Amino acid sequence: MADITAPAYRIIPIVPKLIPGAMAGKGPFVASDKINEAIGFPGQLVEDWHDKAIAKMGELLSKYRSLKVYMDACVHCGACSDKCHYFIGTQDPKNMPVARQDLMRSVYRRYFTLPGKLFPWLVGARDLTREVLDEWYNYFNQCSECRRCSVFCPYGIDTAEVTMAAREILDSVGYGQKYSNEIIGKVHRIGNNLGLPAPALLDTLTGLEEDVKEATGIDVLFPIDVKGAEVLLITPSADFFAEPHIDSLIGYAKVFHATGTSWTLSSMSSEAGNFGMFIGNYDQLRAIAMRIRQAALELGVKRIVIGECGHAWRVAYSFLNTLTGIGDGADANDRFAQMLQKQLDHRYKQPSHICEFTWDMIQDERLSFDKSKNDKHIITFHDSCNVARGSRMGDYAGGQFEIPRNIIKACANNFVEMDPRTTRVDG
Amino acid sequence: MASVVFGVVFYLATLLFVVGVLYRINTYARTPAPLKIPTTPAPITKGGVVLRITREVVFFESLFKANLWTWAAGWLFHAGLALVTLRHLRYFTDPVWGWIAFIQPFGIYAGIAMLLGLCGLWARRLFVERIRYISTPSDHLMLVLLIGIAASGLLMKFAAHTDVIAVKGFFIGLMHLSILTLPADLLLIVHLSLVVTLLVVFPFSKLLHAPGVFFSPTRNQTDNPREKRHLSAWAAKLESEK
Secondary structure, eight states, X not given: OOOOOOOOOOSSOOOOOOOTTTTOSOOXXXXXXXXXXXXXXXXXXXXXXXXXXXXXXXXXXHHOHHHHHHHHHOOOOOTTTTOOHHHHHHOOGGGSHHHHHHHHHHHHHHHHOHHHHHOHHHHTOOOOOHXXXXXXXXXXXXXXXXXXXXXXXXXXXXXXXXXXXXHHHHHHTTOOBHHHHHHHHHXXXXXXXXXXXXXXXXXXXXXXXXXXXXXXXXXXXXXXXXXXXXXXXXXXXXXXXXXXXXXXXXXXXXXXXXXXXXXXXXXXXXXXXXXXXXXXXXXXXHHXXXXXXXXXXXXXXXXXXXXXXXXXXXXXXXXXXXXXXXSSOOOTTOHHHHHHHTTSOTTSOSSEEHHHHHHHHHHTTOOOOOGGGGTTOOBOOOOOHHHHHHOOOTTSTTHHHHHHHHHHHHHOSOBOXXXXXXXXXXX | OHHHHHHHHHHHHHHXXXXXXXXXXXXXXXXXXXXXXXXXXXXXXXXXXXXXHHHHHHHOHHHHHHOHHHHHHHHHHHHHHHHHHHHGGGGTOSSOOHHHHHHHHXXXXXXXXXXXXXXXXXHHHHHSHHHHHHOOHHHHHHHHHHHHHHHHHHHHHHTSOOOHHHHHHHHHHHHTTXXXXXXXXXXXXXXXXXXXXXXXXXXXXXXXXXXXXXXXXXXXXXXXXXXXXXXXXXXXXXXXXX
């Protein structure tokens, strides 16, 4: 692998020159037998991986319209070619969204289209060789599924969908990635991505109560597994563990305390992040999300509130209703979803983002702030990728941009908006 | 004899084009979209989605945000092509509809605009490093094909006229299932052969972006996942199994 240096700051953005192969390599650590098998994937690369991979691709093409249309529709216009931060940062042309998609599209053309079968050289079609599979593993694990490219594509082609399909195919032939798959195993075994068992959580929360008491003199509670609470808070497990995330959790607890909201965490479902999405596996995505449903049903809560995390909010906002029925508007004969939706309080959006909850409380004047205490800070806000592009807050289009800024402005005087060419306007 | 060959080829090519594209559209329509994946700015109503797709198809809104040069060349080409295609309806209607008679002069400028747009797109493919990197031989050939169609058409307008009355007679004849004589002009033969090629290639190539854009879930979905449960048939089965 070439030495990677951060690109120099450019006042006028100029697309960097290509450095082919800059990020060639073996990619991230491959998952071990134990990790893969624990979540139902083959332990190692199976012998008939070629046929299995092509069969899996065919299956995904018939199950996901996105993949089918996106494999066909690309015209190689290059609108996306300078939009990926992995490309800007590494200059490796295979990190251009279109080129990343083409790693799969070339195989799609070879096995699923007539021109690719007859004239592979003409349409850039290639056989699925071991080299191609390795290349998939390397480059499809250099995509964060942020979807910036999709915003700019004239056909809305979403590289995240292609990345997910590729990882799903790789997992299905036993070529899984350690980081994601190990984490998914932990969620099933323990309840969260970090693998913090219930006693550790309890200890952490007790410690936090003491810390807040010491700092403010107020008894702010961090309740867990409380049946009959109004709100179930589902937050990324990093919030239990590390700075600065833990400050978020303390903030959430203070908001609940100040507004007199009865709330609880769940030790069984102590994770908002869902790595099932990263690996594009619907069964995993669903199984992980089902833990939230189970906790909501067992604890009998009226509201489900999600702590901040971009990809987690995408799963919560866009997928939870589909996967688990956490939401509204299920058919009357949809017993699976109705069972839960009858329990939830539909005066509020289900699920709600913690920012939606907080902003509602600010508008209801149930929270007040001494803004001058934040005068020592100059604050800006960078929109989270999947909140800005892949989901929403509030009940109007674009609420995800307004609500977090409204909250900051409500509690601080020195808010500065970033260059308008950043996330908000420019995709 | 050449006329008979052309007549038969045109029938077959048209059949292949129509059946091929309908088959593709049918596949797209029948393939489920199990998850809600619209991207910002995602409309929250069906009417909003119609407007969004209209803006994409008519103005290439996303491409405009992405790259002005590509947008300018691409839009010039597509808008030109649309007008030129409409102008050609005069070869298939008798008497010619009023509004088609009206657009005839604009159609000529559109032909020039189309050619300029195509040259711009090809220049980008040849000279911009990263676009050259992602181009396959078929990407270049597709542009050559379209440039050939536009150039041969314009040459017949401005340099070597063909007998357009006879051309019209030929196509009206085809529509009435009889094969009449086609003028044996080289430019006309080139022009029509390239058009036949385009018809044949369409359902097997990236030209499927035209129907595809209407089926792109990031663009055609309503952003209401919390308000309405969205469930595909295969995903619903997972629930009944447990």
